[in-house]
Amino acid sequence: MNYKNKQFYLKTRPQGVVTSEAVPVRERVISEINEGQLVIENHYISIDPAIRGWMRDEPSYMPPIELNEVIRSTTVGTVVESRHPDYAIGDVVYGVNGWETYSVSNGYFLTKVPENNHHPLHYYIGVLGAVGLTAYFGVTDRSGLKKGETLLMSAAAGAVGSLGGQIAKLMGCRVVGIAGSDDKCERIKSLGFDDAINYKTTKDMTSAIKEACPEGVDVFFDNVGGEILDAALMNLNQFGRVLFCGSISTYNAVDPVPGPYNWWQILARSAEVRGFLVSDYFDQFSSAAQTLGGWIDEGKIEFKDEIVEGFDQCLNTFNKLFDGSNQGKTLIKIR
Ligand SMILES: NC(=O)c1ccc[n+]([C@@H]2O[C@H](COP(=O)([O-])OP(=O)(O)OC[C@H]3O[C@@H](n4cnc5c(N)ncnc54)[C@H](OP(=O)(O)O)[C@@H]3O)[C@@H](O)[C@H]2O)c1
Structure with a gap:
């Protein structure tokens, strides 16, 4: 196994608008995983305002992103290696990972996309996420x-x-x-x-x-x-x-x-x-997502996605959330 992983990581805590000096890109190679872990090849990355809060060293509902850690975000992708009993190669999964092309996960905050899914994959980190x-x-x-x-x-x-x-x-x-x-x-x-x-x-x-x-x-x-x-x-x-x-x-x-x-x-x-x-509503997520999916299928609600192509666009695209130049749900398509 040898996966070349590109990551945006927190080099310093930003002051004001996030710059590429505070959040640069690096390459890391994933060459092995431990028992209980899996590797996900990410297809889409979610770009959310909350990520700005996680870059601060302040008490919140989630721990801050530590210096030198990958920028935390939700992604959807395919399992390409697994030493986890609940996940097999080929499973399509979504959950809390990072601004990176591959994620090593221990299965926490991870959910499988249902096998009978008929919605586009990125919905699982957007309208159904x-x-x-x-x-x-x-x-x-x-x-x-x-x-x-x-x-x-x-x-x-x-x-x-x-x-x-x-x-x-x-x-x-x-x-x-x-x-x-x-x-x-x-x-x-x-x-x-x-x-x-x-x-x-x-x-x-x-x-x-x-x-x-x-x-x-x-x-x-x-x-x-x-x-x-x-x-x-x-x-x-x-x-x-x-x-x-x-x-x-x-x-x-x-x-x-x-x-x-x-x-x-x-x-x-x-x-x-x-x-x-x-x-707070975690235990009701899957039934609510079914309701939302039904409303979309019936044409009762419309949802606009802004899908930006290219991993390198994560940071530029993130900053657009704060000047209003985004429209709808903002996502990065990696592959
Ligand atoms: N509590 C939770 O569990 C939870 C979960 C998810 C999201 N959220 C929060 O929900 C909010 C919306 O998130 P989203 O993902 O849907 O983002 P979004 O609305 O798609 O994007 C952010 C929008 O905020 C507006 N904005 C930015 N700076 C502003 C300012 N200074 N004054 C007024 N409007 C400003 C911009 O629209 P305009 O062009 O209209 O300015 C921008 O397009 C965020 O505050 C986020 O943190 C909370």
């Missing part, structure tokens, strides 16, 4: 959203946001999205969102949300934080809920990030802030 499940569990369960309520979604044209909004429409809710261009706003309206706000051209977000949500906001599904969160807080209904799914506007921050200026509104409106991690 953590991203799709985040939208699904966030909207249908953790947010407490009920039929007839109004859901406001930030980063609404992104992978989680565009799907979450469509799921809320299936539940019979009014859905308003916030996105960073007119094109993105048109796209989410074409997916069924009732209204959309371009936060980059709107001067007064508080008023714009009020206009788009005349009956107030029952659930704010927040992927962004910062000023958008502050404007949403001013429009929450009594007993409204903020689903804290992400805070992408702060991920590249170098200085400490101030808390929401309008935090008092949580008290004033007897509102709730609910932290949310998709992994």
